[in-house]
Amino acid sequence: MIKTSKNRVDWRALWASGDLARFCFISLGILLHATNETMVATIMPAMVGDLAGVQLVGWSLAIYELGAIVAGAAAGRLVSYVALRTNMMVAAMLYAAGALVCATAPSMPLFLCGRLIEGLGGGALVSLAFVSVERLFARAIWPQLFGVMSAIWGVAAFSGPVLGAVMTELLSWRWAFGVFTLGGTAMALASFLVLDTPEAIRPQTTGGSAPPFPFAALGCLAVSVVLIATAGVDIALLRSSLLLTLGLIGLALFIYIDALKPRSRLFPSRLFSWRSPVGAGMTMVAAFSMATCSFAVYGPLLLTSLHGIPILTTGYIIAAESIAWSILSILVANAPPERERLIIVGGALMIATGVAGFAYTVPAGSIPLILLCALLQGGGFGIAWPFVTRVVVASAREGEHTIASAAVPTMQRIGYAVGAALTGIVANASGFSEGLNREAAANVATWLFLAFVPLGILGCLAALRISGASDTKLPISPLVGEMPGRAEGGAKDRQMWN
Numbered sequence: 001m002i003k004t005s006k007n008r009v010d011w012r013a014l015w016a017s018g019d020l021a022r023f024c025f026i027s028l029g030i031l032l033h034a035t036n037e038t039m040v041a042t043i044m045p046a047m048v049g050d051l052a053g054v055q056l057v058g059w060s061l062a063i064y065e066l067g068a069i070v071a072g073a074a075a076g077r078l079v080s081y082v083a084l085r086t087n088m089m090v091a092a093m094l095y096a097a098g099a100l101v102c103a104t105a106p107s108m109p110l111f112l113c114g115r116l117i118e119g120l121g122g123g124a125l126v127s128l129a130f131v132s133v134e135r136l137f138a139r140a141i142w143p144q145l146f147g148v149m150s151a152i153w154g155v156a157a158f159s160g161p162v163l164g165a166v167m168t169e170l171l172s173w174r175w176a177f178g179v180f181t182l183g184g185t186a187m188a189l190a191s192f193l194v195l196d197t198p199e200a201i202r203p204q205t206t207g208g209s210a211p212p213f214p215f216a217a218l219g220c221l222a223v224s225v226v227l228i229a230t231a232g233v234d235i236a237l238l239r240s241s242l243l244l245t246l247g248l249i250g251l252a253l254f255i256y257i258d259a260l261k262p263r264s265r266l267f268p269s270r271l272f273s274w275r276s277p278v279g280a281g282m283t284m285v286a287a288f289s290m291a292t293c294s295f296a297v298y299g300p301l302l303l304t305s306l307h308g309i310p311i312l313t314t315g316y317i318i319a320a321e322s323i324a325w326s327i328l329s330i331l332v333a334n335a336p337p338e339r340e341r342l343i344i345v346g347g348a349l350m351i352a353t354g355v356a357g358f359a360y361t362v363p364a365g366s367i368p369l370i371l372l373c374a375l376l377q378g379g380g381f382g383i384a385w386p387f388v389t390r391v392v393v394a395s396a397r398e399g400e401h402t403i404a405s406a407a408v409p410t411m412q413r414i415g416y417a418v419g420a421a422l423t424g425i426v427a428n429a430s431g432f433s434e435g436l437n438r439e440a441a442a443n444v445a446t447w448l449f450l451a452f453v454p455l456g457i458l459g460c461l462a463a464l465r466i467s468g469a470s471d472t473k474l475p476i477s478p479l480v481g482e483m484p485g486r487a488e489g490g491a492k493d494r495q496m497w498n
Contacts, residue, residue, distance in 0.1 A: 025187070025194040026132040029088070029125030030152050032095060032183050036122060037064065038160030038322070040115075041296055042315040043173040045304040050173070053108025054301075054432050055233050058424025061297050062229050063112050065417035067119025068126075069410070070218050073266070075124035075131070084135060085195040088128050089188045095121025096184025103177035114177075121184065136197060157322030165315030214264040217257045221414065224250030229421035233428065244425065251418065267407045268392075268400040277395035277466050278404065281388050284348065284462035285408055289415025291355050291455035292377055294423050294448050299362065302448075305441040307365035317371055321378030328382035340387050347384025348463035350376045352456035359449035363442060384463070391466055419452075426451045 040060055048054050071091070078087055098121055101114030167176040227247035231240040255272075258265050272286075273279035300314035332343055354377030361369040389408045396404035430447040431440030 022136060022194055022197075023133075025190060026088075026129045026136075027152055028183075028187055029092070029122075029129045031156055032180060032187070033068075033122035033126050034152070034156030035160040035163060036099070036118065036177075036180050038157055038318065039164035039176060040064075041300050041318055042161045042164035042311055043168050043176055044297075044301045045311060046168045046173040047111070048301060051105065051108045051111060053111075055428050056108045056112060056424070057301065057432075058297055058420045058422075058427065059112050059229050060115055061293065061420035062225055062417045062424075064115045064119040064122075065413050065420065066222055066225050067116045068123030069413050069417070070222065071120040071123035072127040072413075073218060074213060075127040084128065084132060085191050087124070088132075088195060089191040091121050091124035091128060092184045092188035092191065093121070094118075094184075095125060096181050096188065097121070099177045099180035099184060103174045103181060118180075125187075132195075157326070158319040161315035161318040162312075165310075165312040168311050212261070212264045214258065214261060214266065217254055217261065217264075217266065220250055220254040220257055224248075224254060225417050225421055228418060229424055231421075231425055233424070240425065240429075247421075265403060266410050268396045268404045270397075274462070274465050277391050280462045280466035281392040281395075282407065282411055284388060284459050284466060285392075285411045286415045287455045287459035287462060288348070288351050288381070289412045290419030290422065291452040291459060292351065292381075293416055293419030294355075294426075294452055295358050295362075295374070295377070297420050297423050298427060298444070298448055299358075302362055302441055302445045303365070303370070305438060306363070306445060309365070309367065313367065317367075317374050320371060321374040324375045324378035325382035328379045329386055332383045332386070335387075340391075344384050344387050344391075344466060345460075345463050347380040347382070348460045350380030351384070352380075352453075352460050354378075354380065355449060355456040356453050359446055359453070362449065363445040388463075388466065422452075423448065 044057060044060070048057065075087060075091065094117055098114045098117030098119070101117060102111055103114075105111035105114055163179070164173070164176050167173065167179070224247045227243050227250060231243035231247065234240075255267070258267055259269070259271070267282070268278055270276040270279045272283050274283065296318070299318070300311065303309040303314050304311060335343055354373040354375075357369070357373035357376065361373050385408075392408055393404045426448050427444050431443040
């Protein structure tokens with residue numbers, strides 16, 4: 001482990017010691033996961049044209065997020081019993097295997113199986129990347145290395161949609177997954193060469209026992225998301241209503257079970273209580289995460305089906321949303337505390353406006369207006385999320401600050417999974433249950449976005465509540481949350497294994 005001085009990274013010394021190669025290697029896991037995650041939306045029109053199964057489009061994100069949640073929680077704990085290098089190799093092979101299944105899938109159900117395996121591998125790679133930094137590098141340079149890893153999310157958020165669009169235009173959507181199959185396989189093989197330090201080849205030894213894995217809570221969450229997603233596959237009033245109700249009950253049960261397990265809990269106390277900034281903040285996170293899934297899952301498919309907009313153009317629109325997130329996060333990072341309320345509320349209004357605006361711009365097919373809505377949505381996340389995270393962490397009860405810092409990105413990922421499942425219900429109820437055609441797409445394009453406007457309003461009300469009741473008990477710097485490309489936040493992965 002290279003020594004550092006004055007909390008600065010000596011990149012030349014890192015290169016000479018071989019630690020820089022190790023850092024680049026573990027960061028590759030983040031790049032593979034995030035690029036794959038953001039790519040799928042742009043290849044969806046070509047994939048649905050090949051495999052059919054438009055009724056299952058919402059599953060493509062929901063099942064991936066579900067796998068990533070479970071694997072992200074498990075991978076960090078496994079390093080207490082299995083060597084880091086072995087964990088990394090298995091995660092990379094899982095990722096490669098999932099990508100191979102997706103690339104060769106003859107039907108949508110088999111493609112979704114591949115997405116689940118990919119999610120397991122990708123979620124584990126991200127979690128292990130942050131674990132690796134804390135195990136292999138000096139504590140003094142962790143902030144700088146985590147900052148570089150956060151920048152990788154921005155690269156992936158831009159490159160993912162563009163890569164998917166380019167591969168689809170030039171070759172085939174299957175080749176896009178082929179690239180990740182090769183990348184995951186290469187990473188697994190390279191683990192033996194790069195991760196050769198004693199810290200990487202031995203299990204983590206600690207004086208105490210590792211925190212228990214939340215089997216019951218995550219199992220309940222998995223069943224709930226599957227029930228909600230299943231409710232939208234074959235729309236029937238009684239059946240769909242029953243499955244949706246059971247899924248929502250399951251989500252409530254998941255939150256209840258999590259609260260009963262203090263050593264393995266994922267969320268802080270007063271999770272959705274608006275009497276606390278924690279509850280209002282987590283409500284805002286959940287509401288906006290679900291509300292913004294509609295364009296991420298169905299946007300390119302609708303634009304291509306309705307208006308013949310090229311896949312590459314849709315890729316650039318999604319990438320622009322991510323770029324707006326990154327740029328505005330940087331611009332407001334040093335804003336004074338007295339402007340915090342204005343920034344949080346302003347960001348919430350931007351997100352809600354973007355969500356509502358898609359209900360008009362997508363059916364109309366105006367690329368400039370669609371781009372504007374995407375920029376509003378991404379930019380709103382960019383300026384609000386760091387301060388919402390800070391307020392949630394600072395307002396948590398004593399002893400729950402670590403849990404709170406991990407809870408925001410965890411709730412985002414759960415929101416994306418549930419939101420994707422709900423988009424499937426709305427899209428299929430609006431016309432996609434009969435198949436993909438222009439008339440069905442026109443009907444879906446309106447109702448899909450209008451249906452999530454109430455969640456946008458709820459997010460704005462929560463923003464008003466959190467900004468009005470915020471109290472800052474800890475001098476915590478703003479944390480940059482997940483990218484709008486549905487990438488997993490670093491705080492969760494850094495903390496959940498502790």
